[in-house]
Amino acid sequence: MLKSENIVIRVSNQKPETMDKISNFVHYLCWSSEHEKLSGAFSKMRAMIESTFPTEDVNTIEDVSKLILVDGLDVQKFIDTRKELVSVKAILTSLNEKGCNKITFSDLNNTDKIFLTLQAHTAVKAIKLDKSILAKEDGTNYDFSPLIEKWVKSGQGLSNIKKSLSKVFSNIVGEEGDLFYPVKVKGGDIPETDIRQFFGAFTGNAGRSGKDKKGVYTWVTDYSEKRVLNALTDLFAVIFESGNCETIKPEETK
Incomplete structure (x- = not known):
């Protein structure tokens, strides 16, 4: 999973008193991409589990004896992905409280989006x-x-x-x-x-x-x-x- 220490902010053309906002938006882009990747993987595993145990809550199921019965499921990967997804959602919630989310990023002008995207790309290649x-x-x-x-x-x-x-x-x-x-x-x-x-x-x-x-x-x-x-x-x-x-x-x- 993405690590916060790998998100490096190295800009020299920032305006006065904007660095915190720049950092938050770059982190938002990186963690949003991570959330999208984890969500895709989790959705596939969710479908596998629900096809075998349709009444189980995939978000809370802990019974390994049941999970190992799901055909094709990597049990450890499922547990790890679910845990990582919870962590990433918490990070995005924190960034949202600081005013960084999909809507506020979309409202930025193109120049700011370009520089933020270039900086985020250095940590997450999928961002382009x-x-x-x-x-x-x-x-x-x-x-x-x-x-x-x-x-x-x-x-x-x-x-x-x-x-x-x-x-x-x-x-x-x-x-x-x-x-x-x-x-x-x-x-x-x-x-x-x-x-x-x-x-x-x-x-x-x-x-x-x-x-x-x-x-x-x-x-x-x-x-x-x-x-x-x-x-x-x-x-x-x-x-x-x-x-x-x-x-x-x-x-x-x-």
Whole structure:
């Protein structure tokens, strides 16, 4: 299970007296994700138990002699998951009392959501940026798939994708929020070394081809939007903490 000590808050562009709120919202995102994961696992085990013992209260059942009769149930995993779920719910209740919940997070402006998401992602990989970050001013979306595929196959196009990635990053972190000041990358563009690391998310994996996974053993390629968003979140989270970003204070904007 997620540990609180693994949720690290390391920001430098926070506004005065906002750190407690930032920390609480990052913890909310992390523990909400943990709650979702545990709830999914618990629901499957609940269904298994209720199909065997329909009158039992799954939240309180302790009789191991009964639980071991449930076909396919990992009894210890069920007990651990139920206990962890109770702990996570208590944490979320505490955060709710501090004003951090689904509604208050949704009410934040996009800039604050971006920075909070990037920080939470460093503790929980499942937390990633929304596909809305790919939107262009003309209403279309950035599609990195062709650029990534071109680089993987030929090693060409690095400068083009560097410009596009830098543009996306500037777009999502360049506005002022209520909790955060905007930032900009020193020098204007994301360093090439970081771009090459970004490409690493799409290389190096091998497996059987075909939907049935029974084809030839070859390099597996996945340039899907989901994969791209995961890699983008990693890249932007690294850039945010890299020391390559400058905070833009109000007196600096003209």
